[in-house]
Amino acid sequence: MLLTLGEISAMFFHSAVMFLWIQSASGWMHPKCQIHDNNEDFGHFPTWICTYLPRHAEHYTAACEDVTAIEEDLLGLPPNINTLCMSMKQGENRSMSLGFFSQFQDLEYLYIEGCFSQILPTGESHLPNLHYLHLEGKISGCCDCHIVPHTFRDLVKLSHLTMWGYRLSAMAPDVFHGMTQLQSLNIREPCVDDLSEILCRIMKIKSLMKLNIEAPEIQSLNQLNCVFLNTNESVTTVFNNLAFSDLSFGEITHIEEGALAWLQNLTRLTGAFSQEVLLHLPLSGIQQIQYFSCSGSNEIDFESICNVVFLLSIKEIYLYNANTNGLKDNGHEICSFQKQPITSLTKLTLVLNNIQMLFAKQFICLVNLQYLDLLHMLFAKQFSCLFKLQCLNLTQNLISNIDDFAFLGLTNLESLDIAKNKITQINANTFFGLHSLTWLDLRNNPLIHNIEAMSFTHLTSLRQVFLGQVHNPLTEPVIKLNLTLIFGGILNQLTHLYISSAMRPMQLIIGSNITSKQNLSLQLKGQTVSFEDCDRPFFQSVTHLNADAEEFLCGSEFMGKYFTSVETFDYRSKLSAKSVDLTSINQLIHLRKLTLRQVDLLIQRSADIIFHNLTKLEVLELYHCRIYSLEGSLTKDFNSLKRMYLHFENIYNVFYSFTEPLSSLKYLTFHNLQMFCSCDNAWLITWAKGYRQVEVLMLSPYADPSIYALEDLICLSDNGIDTPNFVKYTEANCTTEVGFVLFAATGLGVLFFMLVVLVHNLAGPYLLPLYHITLGWLSEAMRSNTRGRYHYDGFVSYSGMDERWVVEELLPNLEQRGPPFLRLCLHSRDFQLGKDIVENITDSLYRSRHTLCLVSRHYLRSNWCSLEMKLATSRLQVEQRDILLLVFLEKIPPRRLSAHHRLARLVKTRTYLDWPQDPNQHQAFWDRLWAKLKPPTEAREQRFM
Ligand SMILES: *[C@@H]1O[C@H](CO)[C@@H](O)[C@H](O)[C@H]1NC(C)=O
Ligand SMILES: *[C@@H]1O[C@H](CO)[C@@H](O)[C@H](O)[C@H]1NC(C)=O
Ligand SMILES: *[C@@H]1O[C@H](CO)[C@@H](O)[C@H](O)[C@H]1NC(C)=O
Ligand SMILES: *[C@@H]1O[C@H](CO)[C@@H](O)[C@H](O)[C@H]1NC(C)=O
Numbered sequence: 001m002l003l004t005l006g007e008i009s010a011m012f013f014h015s016a017v018m019f020l021w022i023q024s025a026s027g028w029m030h031p032k033c034q035i036h037d038n039n040e041d042f043g044h045f046p047t048w049i050c051t052y053l054p055r056h057a058e059h060y061t062a063a064c065e066d067v068t069a070i071e072e073d074l075l076g077l078p079p080n081i082n083t084l085c086m087s088m089k090q091g092e093n094r095s096m097s098l099g100f101f102s103q104f105q106d107l108e109y110l111y112i113e114g115c116f117s118q119i120l121p122t123g124e125s126h127l128p129n130l131h132y133l134h135l136e137g138k139i140s141g142c143c144d145c146h147i148v149p150h151t152f153r154d155l156v157k158l159s160h161l162t163m164w165g166y167r168l169s170a171m172a173p174d175v176f177h178g179m180t181q182l183q184s185l186n187i188r189e190p191c192v193d194d195l196s197e198i199l200c201r202i203m204k205i206k207s208l209m210k211l212n213i214e215a216p217e218i219q220s221l222n223q224l225n226c227v228f229l230n231t232n233e234s235v236t237t238v239f240n241n242l243a244f245s246d247l248s249f250g251e252i253t254h255i256e257e258g259a260l261a262w263l264q265n266l267t268r269l270t271g272a273f274s275q276e277v278l279l280h281l282p283l284s285g286i287q288q289i290q291y292f293s294c295s296g297s298n299e300i301d302f303e304s305i306c307n308v309v310f311l312l313s314i315k316e317i318y319l320y321n322a323n324t325n326g327l328k329d330n331g332h333e334i335c336s337f338q339k340q341p342i343t344s345l346t347k348l349t350l351v352l353n354n355i356q357m358l359f360a361k362q363f364i365c366l367v368n369l370q371y372l373d374l375l376h377m378l379f380a381k382q383f384s385c386l387f388k389l390q391c392l393n394l395t396q397n398l399i400s401n402i403d404d405f406a407f408l409g410l411t412n413l414e415s416l417d418i419a420k421n422k423i424t425q426i427n428a429n430t431f432f433g434l435h436s437l438t439w440l441d442l443r444n445n446p447l448i449h450n451i452e453a454m455s456f457t458h459l460t461s462l463r464q465v466f467l468g469q470v471h472n473p474l475t476e477p478v479i480k481l482n483l484t485l486i487f488g489g490i491l492n493q494l495t496h497l498y499i500s501s502a503m504r505p506m507q508l509i510i511g512s513n514i515t516s517k518q519n520l521s522l523q524l525k526g527q528t529v530s531f532e533d534c535d536r537p538f539f540q541s542v543t544h545l546n547a548d549a550e551e552f553l554c555g556s557e558f559m560g561k562y563f564t565s566v567e568t569f570d571y572r573s574k575l576s577a578k579s580v581d582l583t584s585i586n587q588l589i590h591l592r593k594l595t596l597r598q599v600d601l602l603i604q605r606s607a608d609i610i611f612h613n614l615t616k617l618e619v620l621e622l623y624h625c626r627i628y629s630l631e632g633s634l635t636k637d638f639n640s641l642k643r644m645y646l647h648f649e650n651i652y653n654v655f656y657s658f659t660e661p662l663s664s665l666k667y668l669t670f671h672n673l674q675m676f677c678s679c680d681n682a683w684l685i686t687w688a689k690g691y692r693q694v695e696v697l698m699l700s701p702y703a704d705p706s707i708y709a710l711e712d713l714i715c716l717s718d719n720g721i722d723t724p725n726f727v728k729y730t731e732a733n734c735t736t737e738v739g740f741v742l743f744a745a746t747g748l749g750v751l752f753f754m755l756v757v758l759v760h761n762l763a764g765p766y767l768l769p770l771y772h773i774t775l776g777w778l779s780e781a782m783r784s785n786t787r788g789r790y791h792y793d794g795f796v797s798y799s800g801m802d803e804r805w806v807v808e809e810l811l812p813n814l815e816q817r818g819p820p821f822l823r824l825c826l827h828s829r830d831f832q833l834g835k836d837i838v839e840n841i842t843d844s845l846y847r848s849r850h851t852l853c854l855v856s857r858h859y860l861r862s863n864w865c866s867l868e869m870k871l872a873t874s875r876l877q878v879e880q881r882d883i884l885l886l887v888f889l890e891k892i893p894p895r896r897l898s899a900h901h902r903l904a905r906l907v908k909t910r911t912y913l914d915w916p917q918d919p920n921q922h923q924a925f926w927d928r929l930w931a932k933l934k935p936p937t938e939a940r941e942q943r944f945m
């Protein structure tokens with residue numbers, strides 16, 4: 001191959017770029033760690049807590065896995081990481097020194113998962129900035145790790161320490177001594193059954209503000225006793241400085257008097273208690289508990305609970321009872337108001353198995369209750385005494401009927417959740433009296449009767465309402481709902497409206513010129529959803545739209561365009577749905593996020609302009625859609641697009657130019673990418689790896705998608721059966737240039753350069769034609785014996801972007817017209833597999849009587865096409881015969897054409913055909929083309945043009 005001066009300089013440029021990239025890459029690629037620049041959005045950065053920890057912009061975060069030898073495995077990490085998350089390879093039981101991390105002087109957050117035989121202090125080298133340390137040894141059950149005295153003393157800024165799964169009794173008694181800044185200590189699963197083991201070790205941490213202990217092994221609460229530590233000091237008052245304390249135990253079987261006297265004011269207490277033990281709780285010395293979670297399987301009566309609530313001023317209580325009899329009410333009212341006014345309680349959550357045990361009258365005394373979550377409970381008709389109630393959650397009960405005025409008196413109720421019941425009917429007075437209600441959830445109720453007129457008009461504070469499934473009336477084919485009729489004037493203050501008719505067709509009527517004062521979020525679901533009065537101003541207030549319906553219509557048109565202010569639009573259709581022209585999406589110029597699900601873009605007549613004008617769009621998600629190919633004319637206005645998620649059901653072509661307009665793109669996700677093996681797509685690999693601004697993620701096709709590497713991508717070969725590895729395919733078929741450039745650059749670059757400059761100066765302009773003519777003569781000589789016996793009537797040279805035209809127009813009009821029937825050679829169909837692509841082109845070219853070049857902008861851009869063109873013109877020069885036919889698929893401005901000398905010259909000297917815009921002229925066009933390509937009647941060659 002011969003190189004021009006330009007190609008040589010391009011070659012040097014390429015090799016310089018490669019070199020730079022490898023340099024910077026050495027800082028990034030690490031065998032065990034992933035490193036992330038904190039300046040950037042974390043996106044898909046893996047693993048746990050690292051992603052959530054606060055981070056400083058100028059630093060790095062590193063996550064390392066399967067670490068065996070810390071010092072060696074962390075080599076090569078940037079020194080300025082401030083967050084390090086590390087998990088040790090399982091079964092490695094080594095000694096660890098905090099000094100291992102001293103190379104990271106900026107380290108603030110250190111998270112280590114793994115069990116060590118011992119942990120040693122930092123020694124000389126301090127970690128001056130570390131303030132968060134998380135040690136998690138639980139992966140191997142209980143971690144028996146020896147931690148020497150004063151281990152954490154030198155970590156002068158340490159304020160948060162978590163030890164999870166480390167056996168506390170294996171540590172030195174004075175392990176925590178000397179810490180001066182520790183504010184928060186979190187001890188989980190310390191494998192001890194005596195609370196003293198924990199408390200005696202930590203009672204010298206004077207700075208402690210927050211204490212979490214989760215010790216499921218502790219069953220007996222005994223008085224604090226530090227004798228085993230050989231200390232005479234009485235338990236100090238350090239624990240009374242605690243602003244937050246959270247103790248969680250297993251099943252408590254015994255509480256000693258004064259056992260919790262060291263702690264006056266407990267934030268949270270969690271455990272399983274029997275009734276007898278529960279009654280001992282106030283004797284433990286504790287004064288107050290804010291939140292009490294009590295579970296258990298023994299029977300407990302409400303009176304005991306009320307006593308404890310009263311004595312310990314409990315504010316919130318969560319009761320869970322696994323026993324079928326569970327909480328017993330003894331026929332009394334819960335916490336009789338007369339006996340003991342319980343004013344502390346603000347939240348009661350009951351999770352009961354015995355659904356029959358509570359009746360409305362029992363709530364009469366609970367006037368201070370602000371939240372009431374009752375699961376699995378029959379509907380109560382009477383709430384009138386609960387005038388302070390703000391929240392009522394009655395989901396997943398069996399409520400089938402709500403009497404009129406059922407909620408009367410609940411004047412403070414703000415949120416009413418009656419989803420997932422069996423309600424069939426809503427009347428004008430069903431919700432009467434709920435003046436403060438802002439949230440009403442009626443989802444998943446079979447509303448088979450008409451919603452009565454004015455049913456919601458009196459809910460003057462209502463903002464968010466969820467209705468479904470509206471089935472009324474069952475006999476009518478289409479469900480009709482007049483929104484003004486049922487909501488009246490409150491329609492203008494809604495911020496969220498959800499209406500579902502589930503699987504039935506629904507027709508909505510706005511019914512008035514009412515406009516919303518809010519940015520409305522509208523969510524609609526039905527088999528089909530249509531509107532009767534589409535030009536109502538109401539639609540202009542919708543900023544968030546979610547439509548889940550095969551068809552979303554105004555008359556027979558797509559309804560989308562009436563939502564002129566919409567910023568996020570999520571539309572789910574069905575691939576089998578009747579085709580409706582979606583082009584008007586390109587009028588929704590305020591869109592920031594667009595999600596299309598199961599939309600068939602293949603059958604859209606103007607699929608390429610659907611996404612035009614969407615210059616504000618930041619997120620585009622296409623799930624289970626179908627598309628012909630991705631190309632630049634589709635994405636041309638996506639200059640704000642940051643995130644693109646592509647999940648197509650069909651096999652499609654991806655083209656380079658589609659990413660060109662995407663100047664803001666950060667994340668590109670391909671879910672189940674199925675594409676043809678084509679060198680047109682080879683750029684994807686180099687682009688994804690080289691273009692660091694964009695994070696490209698490949699997801700496998702399964703329901704629970706898993707990430708796979710670009711290197712594992714497969715493609716579908718032209719025979720439709722083989723699925724070779726795409727990287728290997730491109731290496732074998734498409735990398736001639738790059739491979740050669742690298743080879744030349746490293747080895748013979750300089751020599752070549754000098755030689756070519758010399759030769760170029762002497763004989764520059766004649767070299768290339770000479771080369772092609774020689775090549776042509778050579779091939780001609782080799783082929784002369786087969787001359788005249790052509791395998792094809794025409795070799796079609798075209799860009800893959802024009803494949804659709806070839807398949808839909810060219811093939812039917814040339815191959816199926818006759819007799820004689822023409823045989824065309826297409827690279828996508830007729831190339832021999834496994835053969836070198838250049839050889840394939842040359843072969844096909846010479847086995848065809850004519851070469852038909854389909855000229856378009858894409859054609860001019862494609863490298864393979866220009867090669868085909870070169871080969872064809874060299875053949876033209878050699879054979880001196882009319883073998884080349886040019887068809888212009890679109891008008892190419894002369895300015896553009898002049899850049900392609902060879903073609904420009906041909907156009908000047910030869911006639912060519914233009915694909916007519918006017919469909920009436922198509923027939924004439926095909927007649928002419930067919931006549932030119934048709935084989936000569938006798939052995940004599942016919943002359944065309
Ligand atoms: C107990 O702690 C809570 C939360 O810190 C605080 O609001 C309350 O006043 C404290 N009670 C006593 C008696 O110290
Ligand atoms: C009501 O309770 C259910 C079940 O616990 C829960 O999913 C739902 O979010 C709750 N509703 C509200 C409004 O909090
Ligand atoms: C919808 O209800 C409003 C208010 O009652 C009424 O004015 C309007 O005529 C109704 N529209 C239809 C089509 O029934
Ligand atoms: C509602 O608005 C439309 C056009 O915006 C207008 O033709 C119609 O007269 C209005 N109707 C009422 C009742 O104001």
Ligand SMILES: *[C@@H]1O[C@H](CO)[C@@H](O)[C@H](O)[C@H]1NC(C)=O
Pocket residue numbers: 586587589609612613
């Ligand atoms: C959107 O783009 C299309 C095609 O590019 C154009 O015909 C149409 O007028 C544009 N619409 C708006 C509202 O800008």
